[in-house]
Amino acid sequence: MSKLGQVVESVEKYNQFVLDQVKRARTDEKFGRDLLGRWNDIKAKIPVSRAPTGLELPRLALPEIDEPGEIARYLFGEGLPGEFPFLNGAYREMYLEPVREVEEGSYGKNGGETNGKIDKKILQAEEPTRLFSGFMLAEDTNERFHYLTAHQRTHRLSTAFDGPTLYGIDSDADGVFGKIGEGGVAIDTVEDMVRLYEGFDLGAPTFSASMTISGPAPIIMAMYIAAAKRRFGPKVVPKLRGTVQADIFKEVQAQNETIFPTEASLRFLTDMVEFTTREMPRWYPISISGYHIGEAGSTPVQQAAYTLSNGFAYAEMFAARGIPIEQFGPRLSFFLDCGLDVEYIALSRVSRRIWAIGMRDAFGAGPRGQMFKLHTQTSGRSLVAAEFKNNLTRTAAELMLAYMNATNSSHSNSADEPFTTPSEEWIRLAAHSQAILLEESGIFKHTMNMLSGSPGMKAVERAVEAAILEEFREIERMGGVLAAVENRYQRSQIQNAAHRYEQQIYDGTRPIIALNKYRNGEDDAPEVKLVRTPRSKQQLQVDRLTKFKKKNAEKAKRALGKLADVVERGENCFPALLEAVEVCSLGQITERLQEVVGRFRPMV
């Protein structure tokens, strides 16, 4: 049995445990009395919050139950926000506005200590904004980064790379000229990486960098470290904060940006994780992503099931390498899609619960390693060009669902995305939709659990959990995640679902307003002016690369030879990568590694 089979068993056992506790609370009088006592205690300590109208509300809403069995079902089955199994939230207060005036007789008195801690945390919290950006050359993206963060206390950058970089190819490779700097920034060498983050204090606690790249992630990660060292010296390394996507499984299952055979990619990934969890305790070396699985057309249940099972497979792999779970467990984070299908009412809630139980009971992780830290993005696929302003409504509804699921952070898509790279006008409106829901409206800021636990939500939770576990069992029957991936199981399931979705749109069983229903036939998408990378800039990138290669030709040969030897010997290649990026380009390293481990063979 792989760990995934054990996860299924753990969840089944845990569900049985909850039922047992319910029964026990009803039959064992002392146990029932204790539970009731605890419940009343919890309720008594809930602080009061006050709406701008003056209405007083509890900061935490709990079901109105006073029967020990139901209390047991709630406390063990769902947990309070911030408590195992984290159904209602990874943290206690999530989006609540800070307590401004501590009221006598409530929070200040009863929960003083905790309150103090939380308050401090909120006051120092980072702005949730992390806008995805990357275009043209490193200096162009750098300028945009400075513009985006000009008025921010904290600098949270999110980097998009161009196609050649995502595929580990150099800008001077045959036939990629038109793709340089398109859809993301062009990075070929450590010198580009220095330019990309010029002017930012990479070691500062207020800075963090996110890099959305998976296939060549270890090479790009090494370049980032090398660039930081060039600017701040070797002591900066343990201070570096940020994340690199590095999710190989979802690439093979859905997004197709893989450059080495799966097993070799996983090995390089583990090399990187071993290094970063040891040397860079504040870095998140992987973002386990369902977003691209969802966008490739999976059903919501497939998205959650494949993402979670990928996560458990990574955990199994890192543990097998000997990386302590207390080291890597808290360094895993997740990224999910949120669309309009009904499953999204509870998909992330259920995911958080399964992750917590699996990590605790199948992997023996402590509390920090049980937490499913989630970034949610609204569904790009749900947006359409026809009467595109409707996309504002779609995105707002999706955001609402994301917050009902207590996501830790979120990205809302621009309404103009179906036909262009988002323009500033619509980006601004998209960002505002988050602020309107969290800050302007009273829905999420006064009371935790405001919309949790309705009978409908519970029904969705039960159905979704059962379906996810069934997917796990199917994957387990195939021999686990890696075996299923190699059998193209997830890929073909996603493709089937995508095909069905398209069919439903065309036959009208899936209404898309203004597209297949209530259509006025007009194309109201404005003719947009796209920002394209000028040829002169693309040529500049190629010229820089040529110069770099010429300058380092001799050293590169030696570094690549050394890297290849390390890989042949089966050692952790990350230290050799760190040396190689000083004198080699991304494409040179990719090619040399491909000679040793082979190229990825695409799956159809």
Add this chain to the structure above:
Amino acid sequence: MASPIRILTAVPICDGHDSAINTINLEFIRHGIEVIYLGYHRSVGDIVRAAIQEDVRAIGISSYNGGHVEFFADVVKHLKKEGAHDIKVFGGGGGTITHADAKAMERKGVDKIFFAGTSLDEMANYVRENYSKPRQKRSLAKTRDIELARRLTEIEEAKGRKAAKSHARSTSTARVIGFTGPGGAGKTTLIDELVLRFLSHKPKARVAILSHDPSVVGEGALLGDRATMINSQHDRVFMRSMATRGQAGGLSPATEGCLRELIGAGFDYVIIETVGTGQEAMPFQKNGIVDMTVLVMNPDYGARLQLQKIVMLDLADIVVVNKTDQARARAAISEIEQRLDQNRRAQQLVASVAKRHRDSGVDQLFGLISGDGLARAATKKRR
């Protein structure tokens, strides 16, 4: 009944967005079109070479990652340079291709760009209406590949009733190797790994591949082997994908004619791959035009008794048990070894994991096929 339309579809280099093209491929097939799918992240050179070798009517490109104006124009330019003027280029990219872009692309010779919101029917109908008329007069073939590709088309459209040019088998030095075996055994990956070895160990060798996928008479087919055969997209490799068009047994009515044509065309190796076959299949006859037959199996063929029913185990020169990293591989190898012993023939048994880079089993097979010493030392001669 007219032959189905053959088109090639692909996604450009540095672009992995294959969700749209996968759906569109299925729709084309449903409309009776044979689709040769080259896969994603494909260069202009790979696309043009494949289109020429497959002699398709048109190339459909699905691009979602930018740079489409240059890329589509490059494909058109390259086709013209190679003398393949009559292969049309169409495509789409959802909302990423603007109307202004499309105009620029059409000015550069692109036939048609579909915008977001186009129905699948509309696309399939466009292909059927615009690329189905028989090509009457074709200009003189400019290259060896184009000439050969057109000959294969003629043979295929005549359903094998048209004979190949009178190339005498005796004057050809081509070694012809037939690969067969059940679906999912890894034939395609194995062949592609062999091609990698041909190319690197024989710097001048030219290889031809005739690859088959199943189809029903008059209906469409997905010919997808090229997408996984990354090493075979090479200037020294000529590959042709064929649908069986209703013929049972793993090959097409035109296979033999096409094979003779390839044999006479000066290749050093001609590889023919059948569709995934059943136990009774005998795609390659004794003393036929195939010099050597390879049966590729995977370890999970079922109970040992099943082996008695697999006809090709009697006929194959080489039996490859692939995927030996899977469960029950050792048992499979020894069971098949015993089964071959009954035949009392000089058959070879090779165990491989073709998906593994530099797999020693594939090296061994390469040695057996090429007559090279690459892995001869490792070859276990059977009594």
